Amino acid sequence: MIYPIVAYGDPVLRKVAAELTKENPKDLPKLIADMFDTMHNAEGIGLAAPQIGLSLRLFVVDGSGTDDEEIKDFKKVFINPTILEETGDKWGFEEGxxxxxxxxxxxxxQAQVRIRYYDENWELHxxxxxxxxxxxxxxxxxxxxxxxxxxxxNPLKKRLxxxxxTKISKGDVKHTYRMRFPQSK
Known part of the structure; x- marks a missing residue:
């Protein structure tokens, strides 16, 4: 199932997400597969559960759709992750x-991150x-x-x-994938 992506302005994007348990959500393998399908449909390389309206500590990444040698083989599921440390010099990159x-x-x-998480088989890494x-x-x-x-x-850029x-939250934006807008009529 391909979920609509939740747009800017939806309160779920501003919540600290809840931890998962082995019992909840009930069909975690299906949710993970659906998240990958949703991300691929939108041509993304990462998708977090809040972006499909679920306030859960879960995200998936898959760089296989890119030409970037560094991430094209990078496909993982992160359940209940905790960033333990961010180190190295900060570097800039244009994100979307x-x-x-x-x-x-x-x-x-920062250039480096140390993270603890469970994979889709509930193995700790x-x-x-x-x-x-x-x-x-x-x-x-x-x-x-x-x-x-x-x-x-930069705060000035954010004001600009x-x-x-505001237009995005109202649905006044071009997009090529299903989306859910918090202020659409």
Whole structure:
């Protein structure tokens, strides 16, 4: 099932998401498969559960649709993740978000991340990632913390895009995938 992507302005995108248990949600494998399908349909490389309206500490990543050698084989499920440490020099890269179509801005993030999480088989992992893998993880992790990439940009730039953000929340934006808008008529 392909879910509609929740657009900017929906309160679920600003909540700290709840932890999952082995019993809840009941059909976790189907939810994970649906999240991958939804992400691929929208041509994304990451998708967090809040972006489909579920306030759960779950995100998926898959760089296979990119030409980027660093992430094209990077496909993972992160359940109840915790970032333990972010290290290295900050570096800028232009980020976008499926929940905020048509807006891309440079975001500074640290180069390396150490994360603890469960995979889809409830096996615990603690791993370190750097470069683009770290960036994708940090971006998706922000979603389950109620943070959006625009929260990391210069306040002046954020004020300059406020009109576009308001239009997005009302559904007044071009998009090529199903979306749910909080203020649409």
């Amino acid at each position: 978000c499926l929940s905020i179509p048509s807006i891309r801005e440079e975001v500074q993030r 603690e791993e370190t990632y750097d470069g683009m893998k770290a960036r994708v993880i940090q971006h998706e992790y922000d979603h389950i913390q109620g943070v959006l990439f625009i929260d990391h940009i 895009i406020q009109g576009k953000l």
